[in-house]
Amino acid sequence: MFKDIVLAVIAVGFGLLLNAQSVSSGLKEEANIYGKVFDAPLRVAENDSLLFHGLYNRKPLILALVFTRCYGVCNPFLLRLAEYIQLRDKDDSFSVLVLSFDPKDSVDDMKLLGKRYGLENNTQWTFAVTDSIESLNRSIGFYPSWDSSIEQFDHDALLVGINNEGFITKKLIGIRQPHDLDLLIASVNNIFSPTYRLPNRNALFSCFNYDPKTGKNTPGLGLLFIALPAIVTVILLLSISYFVRHKPLG
Amino acid sequence: MESTKSKKITAVWILTVLVLFIVSIVLGILMRLNQGGSIEQTPISFYTNMTTHGMTMIGIWFVAGMAAINYLLQRYIRTSFTINVVALVLTVIGILLFWSSTFIGKFHAAWTFLYPLPFKQMGAESWATLMFLVALTVLGVGWLIWSLSLMTQLLKKYSIPQAFAWQHFRKNPKFETPPFILITMITLVGIIACLISAVVLIVLFFAEYFSSGTFVNDALLMKNITYFFGHTIANEMLYLGLAVIYELFGEVSGRPKWKTTWYVALAWNFTLVFILTAFFHHLYMDFVQPQGLQIVGQLASYLASLPAAGVTVFSVFIAVYRTEIKWSLVNLLFFIGIAGWVIGGLGAVIDATISNNFVLHNTLWVPAHFHTYNAMGNVLFSIAFFYWFSTRQFTQNFKVAKYTKWTLALLLIGGIGFLMAFYIAGADSVPRRYSIYPSEFTTAAPLANLGAIFATVYLIAILIFFFNISKRCLKILSLPS
Amino acid sequence: MEQRSILLLFLVLAGAATIVFTLVYLSSRKPERSGQGMSNPLNKRFWFSLILFVILGIFSSVTIPKSPYYLFADETPTKVIHVSAMQFAFFLSENAIDPKSPSNETIMLPANKLVEFRVTSMDVNHGFAIYNEANRLIGQTQAMPGYVNRLRFKFKEPGKYSILCLEYCGMAHQVMRSSFVVK
Numbered sequence: 001m002f003k004d005i006v007l008a009v010i011a012v013g014f015g016l017l018l019n020a021q022s023v024s025s026g027l028k029e030e031a032n033i034y035g036k037v038f039d040a041p042l043r044v045a046e047n048d049s050l051l052f053h054g055l056y057n058r059k060p061l062i063l064a065l066v067f068t069r070c071y072g073v074c075n076p077f078l079l080r081l082a083e084y085i086q087l088r089d090k091d092d093s094f095s096v097l098v099l100s101f102d103p104k105d106s107v108d109d110m111k112l113l114g115k116r117y118g119l120e121n122n123t124q125w126t127f128a129v130t131d132s133i134e135s136l137n138r139s140i141g142f143y144p145s146w147d148s149s150i151e152q153f154d155h156d157a158l159l160v161g162i163n164n165e166g167f168i169t170k171k172l173i174g175i176r177q178p179h180d181l182d183l184l185i186a187s188v189n190n191i192f193s194p195t196y197r198l199p200n201r202n203a204l205f206s207c208f209n210y211d212p213k214t215g216k217n218t219p220g221l222g223l224l225f226i227a228l229p230a231i232v233t234v235i236l237l238l239s240i241s242y243f244v245r246h247k248p249l250g
Numbered sequence: 251m252e253s254t255k256s257k258k259i260t261a262v263w264i265l266t267v268l269v270l271f272i273v274s275i276v277l278g279i280l281m282r283l284n285q286g287g288s289i290e291q292t293p294i295s296f297y298t299n300m301t302t303h304g305m306t307m308i309g310i311w312f313v314a315g316m317a318a319i320n321y322l323l324q325r326y327i328r329t330s331f332t333i334n335v336v337a338l339v340l341t342v343i344g345i346l347l348f349w350s351s352t353f354i355g356k357f358h359a360a361w362t363f364l365y366p367l368p369f370k371q372m373g374a375e376s377w378a379t380l381m382f383l384v385a386l387t388v389l390g391v392g393w394l395i396w397s398l399s400l401m402t403q404l405l406k407k408y409s410i411p412q413a414f415a416w417q418h419f420r421k422n423p424k425f426e427t428p429p430f431i432l433i434t435m436i437t438l439v440g441i442i443a444c445l446i447s448a449v450v451l452i453v454l455f456f457a458e459y460f461s462s463g464t465f466v467n468d469a470l471l472m473k474n475i476t477y478f479f480g481h482t483i484a485n486e487m488l489y490l491g492l493a494v495i496y497e498l499f500g501e502v503s504g505r506p507k508w509k510t511t512w513y514v515a516l517a518w519n520f521t522l523v524f525i526l527t528a529f530f531h532h533l534y535m536d537f538v539q540p541q542g543l544q545i546v547g548q549l550a551s552y553l554a555s556l557p558a559a560g561v562t563v564f565s566v567f568i569a570v571y572r573t574e575i576k577w578s579l580v581n582l583l584f585f586i587g588i589a590g591w592v593i594g595g596l597g598a599v600i601d602a603t604i605s606n607n608f609v610l611h612n613t614l615w616v617p618a619h620f621h622t623y624n625a626m627g628n629v630l631f632s633i634a635f636f637y638w639f640s641t642r643q644f645t646q647n648f649k650v651a652k653y654t655k656w657t658l659a660l661l662l663i664g665g666i667g668f669l670m671a672f673y674i675a676g677a678d679s680v681p682r683r684y685s686i687y688p689s690e691f692t693t694a695a696p697l698a699n700l701g702a703i704f705a706t707v708y709l710i711a712i713l714i715f716f717f718n719i720s721k722r723c724l725k726i727l728s729l730p731s
Numbered sequence: 732m733e734q735r736s737i738l739l740l741f742l743v744l745a746g747a748a749t750i751v752f753t754l755v756y757l758s759s760r761k762p763e764r765s766g767q768g769m770s771n772p773l774n775k776r777f778w779f780s781l782i783l784f785v786i787l788g789i790f791s792s793v794t795i796p797k798s799p800y801y802l803f804a805d806e807t808p809t810k811v812i813h814v815s816a817m818q819f820a821f822f823l824s825e826n827a828i829d830p831k832s833p834s835n836e837t838i839m840l841p842a843n844k845l846v847e848f849r850v851t852s853m854d855v856n857h858g859f860a861i862y863n864e865a866n867r868l869i870g871q872t873q874a875m876p877g878y879v880n881r882l883r884f885k886f887k888e889p890g891k892y893s894i895l896c897l898e899y900c901g902m903a904h905q906v907m908r909s910s911f912v913v914k
Contacts, residue, residue: 028827029827030813030827030828031826033811034807034810034811163807165807167807190805190807222468222471222474225450225454226447226471226474226475226478228446228447228450229443229444229447229450229478230443230526232443233439233442233443233446236398236401236442237401237405237410237439238410240401240402240405241405244405245406245409293903293905294902297899297901358902359901360899362899364855364898366854366855366856367855367856367899367900370854370855370901371901371902372818372901468877469875469876469877470875470877470878473856473875534798535858535872535873536872536880537800537872537880537881538875538878538880544800548791548794548795549791552787552790552791553787555783556780556784556787559779559780559783560780560783564772564776564779564780567769568768568769568772568776570755570756570758571768572758572767572768573759573767573768574759574767575759577759585752585756588752589748589752592748596741596744596745597741597745599787600737600741603790603791603794604797605732605795605797605798605799606732606737606794608798608799608870608871609867609869609871610868611858612860612871612897612898612899613734613868613897615737673738673741674738676734676738677735677738678866679868681860681896681897681905682899683899683904684905685905686905688895688905688906688908690866690893691866
């Protein structure tokens with residue numbers, strides 16, 4: 001009977017697996033980690049410019065790279081990020097920099113972009129352009145390429161975590177689950193977790209899921225399997241004891 | 251009381267265990283000789299020998315303990331002869347299947363068969379892993395039936411609180427649970443839990459094996475379950491030996507029988523908790539394991555030594571210190587075995603410290619400490635039982651014969667020398683489970699040869715015991731029923 | 732603790748245990764006529780257990796904070812080395828390693844700077860153990876498929892360090908190795 005239960009659990013597991021969403025390869029995300037980000041001059045308004053370190057020294061930074069003419073991933077990507085940060089109950093342990101990697105974008109284009117998301121007066125968010133985008137791109141390992149046939153950049157939706165010393169702590173490519181964004185924010189705040197899972201693995205039977213928001217591990221389905229032997233033993237003990245002592249007479 | 255039938259089956263268990271023990275020691279000596287460069291085996295033969303040595307040793311000392319408590323339990327309850335035979339048959343079939351998977355199929359994933367190695371062995375036959383898993387299933391089923399049957403029989407006579415001696419927590423308990431019953435119960439619960447974890451493990455292995463790639467297991471989960479099973483069974487077989495000591499030490503020493511008191515009851519109930527959580531210390535170097543569990547692992551490993559030292563070891567001291575004892579081979583082996591268990595335990599506590607484990611994990615320190623409490627602890631408990639069992643059918647005279655002292659001396663010299671070779675190499679950072687050592691470890695090969703020589707001395711002592719015990723066991727088999 | 736001191740500690744403890752067992756054994760060879768056995772055993776048992784408990788408590792409170800998970804947790808590493816283990820080789824690189832075409836680089840590390848190893852495996856469980864020039868094991872972590880273990884370390888002495896596999900991984904486990912240089 002016990003085997004039946006396990007097999008049933010496994011069968012359900014197969015079903016879940018088929019629906020599991022695959023995550024982009026973690027390979028590119030590992031590049032340039034703990035490298036120093038290039039200290040580019042940023043322009044946030046017509047006559048308001050500062051160096052990159054002026055921003056990240058104040059507070060750890062999440063850097064999002066976009067361009068305003070994009071009709072691909074940039075918009076949904078920013079929208080998801082904005083939604084996610086709004087849901088995070090006023091966590092001001094970090095700020096967000098949305099930077100254009102398109103030399104054609106102007107300060108005003110970026111301002112407009114901020115307005116579109118209702119973030120123009122939000123102090124946590126900064127929208128900026130830079131004239132040293134190539135050096136910056138190199139320092140974070142970001143390589144968009146211009147496709148003249150469609151007049152668009154072919155690029156990754158990239159988030160870069162930068163701690164307040166200017167080191168890249170973590171990168172995320174693609175539109176990601178809140179859990180990954182939590183890890184990103186934990187990393188810019190220099191919260192060291194001695195391990196992480198690789199994407200694209202079957203997480204169904206993992207023992208624990210690390211929650212960077214609380215810094216705690218929540219039990220996963222796998223933990224059940226570790227506890228199962230002890231639970232089954234107690235049940236066996238109680239039921240055997242019951243049956244041998246309450247044997248029907250005759 | 252014990253029937254002739256039950257004597258005979260116990261004799262068969264003893265003969266089986268001793269024959270397999272000698273073969274496994276020989277495999278071990280061959281491994282050390284190969285590491286020393288004295289003989290030359292291919293790496294695959296070395297690792298198949300290693301796998302066979304480990305699994306066979308775990309298996310036989312587990313069943314040796316079980317056969318002993320099964321025999322002694324008949325003083326208190328009825329046990330099923332049929333189930334005992336079924337367990338014996340399944341154990342023999344399981345071992346034969348397992349040996350074919352290693353010796354013929356070249357299965358060499360070590361006795362811990364850490365996932366996913368059994369699926370990714372180079373040089374093994376394609377059927378070997380399946381055969382190994384089937385062998386494991388046969389053994390697991392046989393042992394689970396056996397343990398459940400013994401537990402059922404215990405529960406027929408004792409209620410759960412009585413079996414766990416909970417009434418001893420109150421003043422002046424009306425009913426005394428014999429310590430042998432208490433320890434047997436505690437140990438059986440642990441054994442059943444660990445055998446069920448083996449079932450879970452095997453099911454997950456089979457699920458991946460038959461899913462042809464669609465189902466992949468989680469390596470961390472598998473490692474946790476593997477060591478829940480592996481650590482627990484290796485520990486519980488020691489406790490089976492301790493149960494025998496609690497039952498027999500007083501009796502063979504001509505002293506009163508040991509009694510259950512509140513602290514004995516408390517210690518053993520706690521032991522059950524610690525034993526089921528200490529296995530986390532096998533995963534210290536897996537930083538993926540949550541840190542809370544790592545600390546639980548260290549604390550549980552430390553705390554497990556408290557009831558052991560404060561109650562069992564101390565009880566042995568009280569029983570011996572300044573008392574007129576009839577020393578015989580039986581209680582002498584018990585006494586030396588307890589010392590071996592304590593010393594192995596010291597090595598274990600040192601290694602169960604996370605910061606030490608950082609520089610000791612998977613060096614020869616690990617086999618050093620577990621060989622201490624097995625080869626110089628648990629083995630002696632069981633041999634003492636074998637000797638007591640086989641002798642008392644013919645005489646009540648257990649006096650130490652002259653040559654026995656020499657046998658004991660050989661056992662001690664061989665055992666200590668063989669273990670020191672492991673400890674010193676472990677402190678020299680020599681890795682465990684290497685078929686040959688990289689040349690930069692200059693002490694490793696000489697120490698391995700030294701270990702082999704001392705292990706041979708140990709083997710000679712065991713052979714003397716073997717001839718002695720098996721002669722009488724064969725006589726028991728020829729008794730008219 | 733270094734392995735040598737650990738061995739010494741063990742030998743002292745084991746020696747003490749042997750002496751105690753021998754004395755107890757000898758005492759039973761000539762039991763005194765009067766006052767057989769141990770006097771006041773329950774009291775002695777209590778003190779023995781209490782002292783043991785206190786010693787273990789002190790020992791764990793000293794050692795637990797030294798666990799490798801807490802090493803340099805609040806510093807930013809100067810260098811990250813990606814390590815991917817497979818039967819029977821290590822791939823080390825300053826860049827992320829592509830499992831489809833893993834590449835290996837010669838690794839040079841700065842002395843006295845924080846280095847982070849990000850260790851994973853492409854097939855079975857392996858060990859990632861660092862040995863110094865005197866062939867002493869100075870630290871390790873496991874390489875587990877599907878997970879990355881981050882080992883942080885500062886190398887005080889320049890020289891050549893070896894990496895050995897310390898988790899049994901199959902027929903060529905004993906020759907699986909790599910190395911790096913600390914300058």
